[in-house]
Amino acid sequence: MSPWKRLNQELGFGGEEKPFIPRETNFLIVGGGLVGMSLAYWLKAYSNKYSGQSKVVVVERDPSYTRASSVLSCGGLRHQFSLAENIQLSMYTTEFLQEIKEHLSILGENDPPDVQFNHQGYLFLEGPEKAEKLAKMVDMQNQMGAKIRLLTKSQLKEKFPWINLENVEVGSYGIQGEGWFDPYLFLRCLYQKNLALGIDIVHGELDRFEFQPGPLGKDRLSGAYIKTNDGQEHGIKSTLVFNCAGSWAREIAMKANLCSKDCSDFAVQPRKRYVYTFHCPDGPGIESPFFVDTTGVYFRREGLGGNYICGASPSKDYEPPSDDLSVDYKFFEE
Ligand SMILES: Cc1cc2nc3c(=O)[nH]c(=O)nc-3n(C[C@H](O)[C@H](O)[C@H](O)COP(=O)(O)OP(=O)(O)OC[C@H]3O[C@@H](n4cnc5c(N)ncnc54)[C@H](O)[C@@H]3O)c2cc1C
Known part of the structure; x- marks a missing residue:
């Protein structure tokens, strides 16, 4: 485009409004x-x-x-990771959300809008074979400043009486800083x-x-x-x-010519994940954590009307194609 035409476009002359692109x-x-x-x-x-x-x-x-x-996404914010960098990043996100007014206010009062942060910990469950590993991870997370409690089977039963604890030995529960928001x-x-x-x-x-x-x-x-x-x-x-x-x-x-051929070894690769909604009026309600069971199936509360969202990562031999956003409902039934 000629510089003259471009200048006119940037200044908005000549009819319809054009986007300004530096x-x-x-x-x-x-x-x-x-x-x-x-x-x-x-x-x-x-x-x-x-x-x-x-x-x-x-x-x-x-x-x-x-x-x-x-x-x-599910908008979940957790501090329970095995990698130190992930824990630090997530702990900082909690801090950022606590100070969101300082960071993201534009006009002052009632601004920025409420991002609907729900303070609720993640609850990860493990069976006897991975109990030791989970305990070590919780130790590391707490040393980094996270507030995670390791719960025995009887403590889990007391705090979450609605959970079926068959094959469960231990749980890790975030008692501060974790939750979810409206992304x-x-x-x-x-x-x-x-x-x-x-x-x-x-x-x-x-x-x-x-x-x-x-x-x-x-x-x-x-x-x-x-x-x-x-x-x-x-x-x-x-x-x-x-x-x-x-x-x-x-x-x-x-x-950007940063990798060869199809970039299949590039660090970021697309992965398709399904999220389902279900209604359960007699579910755990407001006390419900961001629950993750021993198989990786998760759910969390969505609002206060008895609705929940859930999902799971597929097994390694079933990675769904990521070229469209269609949902496999059979995956939920299985
Ligand atoms: C189902 C699901 C649930 C998840 N749940 C959680 C969770 O609970 N907690 C959590 O921490 N993480 C969760 N994640 C992961 C999290 O959502 C992602 O890590 C994060 O949102 C990635 O953000 P992003 O900005 O990198 O990508 P995106 O949000 O995908 O943004 C990338 C943007 O790039 C734009 N773009 C792409 N190509 C071009 C181009 N050529 N020119 C211009 N624009 C372009 C796209 O339009 C897009 O808007 C979840 C992910 C999924 C899929």
Whole structure:
């Protein structure tokens, strides 16, 4: 597009309103789910504080987030992990949610909207063969500052009399900091705050990258091309690009020449998971933890009307194809 046409477009002259897409930025983030939006927030917040007004652009192709994991997820926040980094990240998320007003308020009063955080621990159950392993893990989690209680079978029976404890030896229960929230509301809060901070959120698809000759004969990434809904392609210069495309991260990595062939060894791979809703008016109700049994089947309360959501990870030999979001209802019955 000619520079003159482009200037007119950016200034909004010449008829219909056109999206403003900057021509260059310090940080370009591909994917505006929870990972991309929180990264944008922190980059902007830190640059405002220390280095002075770096430009941050987020490219998101689906502003209604119909397929983003962030809004399709269960919104669970747990501190019970086996990896130290995951525990630290999650403990910080609890802190962030406790201070959400400081972080995400825009106008002050009644703002940001309530993300519907439910304070309820996760409850993991294990049989005799994995009891020792669970006890060690709880020890490690508590040493890192998490508040997890190891419960014997009789303690489980007392606290959760509705659980069938056949083949169960021990349970680990989060007594502080764990729970679940509405991930869509959380994403909207971050989105609005990022707009208020001056982050450019571009609705378009990252189509391809631009490269320039770099040192030692290796090409260096110098920018990207974004396709908007009207079919236009917009170039944007940035040497720092963050791949926050979730299930599509592999495709972005391929476009950036970061891996060979089909990128099947790339660290982030798509996995399809089903979440089902069921109604159980006589269920455990408000005292219900985020329950995970010895087989990995989980459920949690959804509101206070006797509704629950549940799911399970499929076995290794049944990994459903992730190219569409259709639900296998037989998996629930099994
Ligand atoms: C069923 C389910 C339940 C889950 N439950 C939990 C839970 O309880 N607790 C928990 O911690 N985690 C849970 N997770 C995992 C969690 O949801 C994800 O780890 C997290 O949401 C990933 O966020 P993201 O921003 O990386 O990805 P996403 O939210 O998927 O965002 C990626 C974005 O990138 C955009 N994008 C992709 N390609 C392009 C492109 N070329 N150009 C522009 N934009 C692009 C997409 O449109 C999308 O909006 C669950 C996941 C699933 C599927």
